[in-house]
Amino acid sequence: MVDVNENPFDGTDAIFERKQPLKKDTFTPDTIFHRDEEIEFYINALQDVIVGHDPNNVFVYGPTGVGKTAVTKWVRDKLEEKAEAEDIPLTVVGPINCRNYRSAYALVNTLVNEFRDPENQLPESGYSTDSVFEFLYEEIEAVGGNVLIILDEIDNIPADARNDFLYELPRAEANENTPITDAKVGLIGISNDLKFVDVLEPKVKSTLGEREIKFGPYDATELRDILGYYADIAFREGVLGEDVVPLAAAFSAQERGDVRQGLRILEKAGEYARMEGADGVTEAHTRRATDTIETDELLDYFEHDLSSQQALTYLATTLALIEPKHEASTKRIYNLYSSIAESSGRRVKSERKIYEFLDQLSMQGLVRSAERNLGRKGGRKYIYEVTDDPTDIINAALQSSYSDAVPSNVNGILEHYLEDEATEFEAPDTTDDEQQNLWQFT
Numbered sequence: 001m002v003d004v005n006e007n008p009f010d011g012t013d014a015i016f017e018r019k020q021p022l023k024k025d026t027f028t029p030d031t032i033f034h035r036d037e038e039i040e041f042y043i044n045a046l047q048d049v050i051v052g053h054d055p056n057n058v059f060v061y062g063p064t065g066v067g068k069t070a071v072t073k074w075v076r077d078k079l080e081e082k083a084e085a086e087d088i089p090l091t092v093v094g095p096i097n098c099r100n101y102r103s104a105y106a107l108v109n110t111l112v113n114e115f116r117d118p119e120n121q122l123p124e125s126g127y128s129t130d131s132v133f134e135f136l137y138e139e140i141e142a143v144g145g146n147v148l149i150i151l152d153e154i155d156n157i158p159a160d161a162r163n164d165f166l167y168e169l170p171r172a173e174a175n176e177n178t179p180i181t182d183a184k185v186g187l188i189g190i191s192n193d194l195k196f197v198d199v200l201e202p203k204v205k206s207t208l209g210e211r212e213i214k215f216g217p218y219d220a221t222e223l224r225d226i227l228g229y230y231a232d233i234a235f236r237e238g239v240l241g242e243d244v245v246p247l248a249a250a251f252s253a254q255e256r257g258d259v260r261q262g263l264r265i266l267e268k269a270g271e272y273a274r275m276e277g278a279d280g281v282t283e284a285h286t287r288r289a290t291d292t293i294e295t296d297e298l299l300d301y302f303e304h305d306l307s308s309q310q311a312l313t314y315l316a317t318t319l320a321l322i323e324p325k326h327e328a329s330t331k332r333i334y335n336l337y338s339s340i341a342e343s344s345g346r347r348v349k350s351e352r353k354i355y356e357f358l359d360q361l362s363m364q365g366l367v368r369s370a371e372r373n374l375g376r377k378g379g380r381k382y383i384y385e386v387t388d389d390p391t392d393i394i395n396a397a398l399q400s401s402y403s404d405a406v407p408s409n410v411n412g413i414l415e416h417y418l419e420d421e422a423t424e425f426e427a428p429d430t431t432d433d434e435q436q437n438l439w440q441f442t
């Protein structure tokens with residue numbers, strides 16, 4: 001029983017000294033580990049700025065959480081330092097995360113305001129996209145010298161901004177239609193989606209990819225050093241068991257070689273210890289953290305990254321995959337999507353929209369598709385898969401605000417799927433009607 005006369009919050013923390021470095025990318029490490037080669041490529045690409053040539057465009061790519069942004073910021077700061085010491089005119093804007101902008105207008109607006117004083121900011125609307133671009137060019141010309149623009153997650157750049165940003169902007173100086181004559185513009189684009197480059201027009205591709213720097217995943221030894229550095233800052237002295245960092249590093253290396261995931265494991269393990277009132281973080285806390293980390297990450301997707309329509313489509317794809325004797329075709333996913341959307345009182349969008357949602361999920365790496373030929377009938381169809389463990393996805397969905405959309409008998413069907421159909425469970429035939437009756441929608 002909670003004692004109503006006592007405040008349940010605890011004013012002390014025996015485990016964490018400073019949690020922010022584990023949680024937020026805004027924390028800037030003062031050392032970068034194990035990226036010497038990448039840093040060397042980077043410096044090489046930007047060296048031209050210091051010796052008076054035009055800046056190169058740089059494209060940085062690699063999976064999530066492998067230091068692309070951290071290294072970029074580190075190199076940016078060093079470049080600015082050197083330029084100042086050598087009296088070289090240089091303005092750097094960014095990294096600006098493209099994911100936060102829905103249109104070219106919004107993105108350009110932000111960029112213009114980065115150049116402008118606080119009292120002279122552009123309003124959020126009121127001009128045409130062409131005019132805000134014009135303002136941007138004017139600002140660039142006004143500061144003059146070298147102007148580097150850093151765009152993070154450029155795979156999420158608004159579609160209507162692609163050409164203008166990735167092709168026109170870097171060559172603005174040469175283009176007579178822009179007011180830029182003196183300033184030299186360089187673009188640094190960061191992405192974790194390589195397929196993004198494939199869909200660009202060849203001329204855009206070659207402009208952006210003047211210099212490419214690839215970041216690979218970290219191995220367990222590298223992660224041990226990086227996570228050890230953060231653990232020293234984040235935890236109180238002497239509370240970490242000696243297995244904690246190596247275990248978190250080994251787990252993350254096996255998964256994706258991603259620092260962010262390792263940091264989350266450390267945070268979670270520390271939280272388990274704190275909840276128990278333990279005086280240290282043990283191997284058992286860490287194992288518990290690794291056991292739940294996948295579900296936690298997926299829960300984050302459901303709660304923060306996906307729109308409600310994308311979340312329902314993701315759930316429907318998972319259901320289509322685990323249901324017996326059925327393929328996760330677009331049509332089938334749509335059927336299930338409509339049922340769960342309807343039963344949970346959410347809007348049901350058209351079948352055409354499902355293609356869009358599946359595409360977006362695929363861009364985020366949550367689903368993948370395979371094309372299937374329809375044999376003598378001719379034509380093709382797409383069969384979908386989820387990239388994570390369906391059990392983790394279902395568990396995350398059940399803990400999320402979409403739990404009301406999950407069919408009530410999901411666990412039975414999941415069990416049947418996991419046991420490779422070796423149970424007593426009589427799977428229905430493959431007609432949609434029967435399959436539809438299989439699920440108990442809430």
Ligand SMILES: Nc1ncnc2c1ncn2[C@@H]1O[C@H](COP(=O)(O)OP(=O)(O)OP(=O)(O)O)[C@@H](O)[C@H]1O
Binds near residue numbers: 070
């Ligand atoms: N080599 C490293 N040394 C120190 N800290 C690092 C290193 N690599 C990554 N980090 C830290 O790990 C976290 C994730 O790194 P970062 O944001 O740079 O990854 P990213 O590759 O840009 O990922 P995403 O594509 O998801 O944005 C940050 O807190 C960053 O400071």
